Amino acid sequence: MRIGILGGTFDPIHVGHLEAAAVAGRAFSLDKVLLMPSRTPPHRPTEPRASVFHRFAMTALAASDRGMSVSDLEVRRDGPSYTSQTLEALHREGIPPSDLFFITGSDAFADVAMWHDYPRILELANFIVVSRPGAPRASELIPTSHSGKPEHNPTAPAVFSVEADTPNVSSTEIRRRVGAGGSLDGLVPPSVAGHIRRHHLYVPAPVPAVL
Numbered sequence: 001m002r003i004g005i006l007g008g009t010f011d012p013i014h015v016g017h018l019e020a021a022a023v024a025g026r027a028f029s030l031d032k033v034l035l036m037p038s039r040t041p042p043h044r045p046t047e048p049r050a051s052v053f054h055r056f057a058m059t060a061l062a063a064s065d066r067g068m069s070v071s072d073l074e075v076r077r078d079g080p081s082y083t084s085q086t087l088e089a090l091h092r093e094g095i096p097p098s099d100l101f102f103i104t105g106s107d108a109f110a111d112v113a114m115w116h117d118y119p120r121i122l123e124l125a126n127f128i129v130v131s132r133p134g135a136p137r138a139s140e141l142i143p144t145s146h147s148g149k150p151e152h153n154p155t156a157p158a159v160f161s162v163e164a165d166t167p168n169v170s171s172t173e174i175r176r177r178v179g180a181g182g183s184l185d186g187l188v189p190p191s192v193a194g195h196i197r198r199h200h201l202y203v204p205a206p207v208p209a210v211l
Helices: 015-027 052-066 083-092 171-179 190-198
Strands: 003-008 032-037 100-105 126-130 159-162
Touching (some): 015 100, 015 126, 015 159
């Protein structure tokens, strides 16, 4: 099976994430796409606003809506959620690197040289880099020594670019909108919006009364 993986903090997951996963799935005829929320994002300077349990729940709701699957592999693991360790764990489950397709946006891949275990990480799976609004084109970021095409050498991982018009949405903007009482229509799946409202996520903490 050709398995796609889209990892992230997902604080919250939004239509930009989901469209990138869908575009990659179609372009590479992936048999399954796993959405994988991280427990402890290693490159994020601040803690996620929502707990890992809420982030996993929102991701599971979004996955169900879009015919994808959710994985708790990183949620169950203590310590920083390094992608290289995740891919190695999947290898131990019997999935070879050539069958793994790690999906990432061009905004995130622009900093790939800062990722844990770079450049070895590029040998642990195929990487699908999807263009994101406001970021360099995916094709401009591909390391020449690692680029390739699926039919060139199917047993060796490679890095591929997908130019797509994905929605210009960010989790930061969604959190800001929730805090300001704005609508989330078109930014997250309705099931995710419902979870955010039901559990009062991203709402500013009440200011204690001065006695």
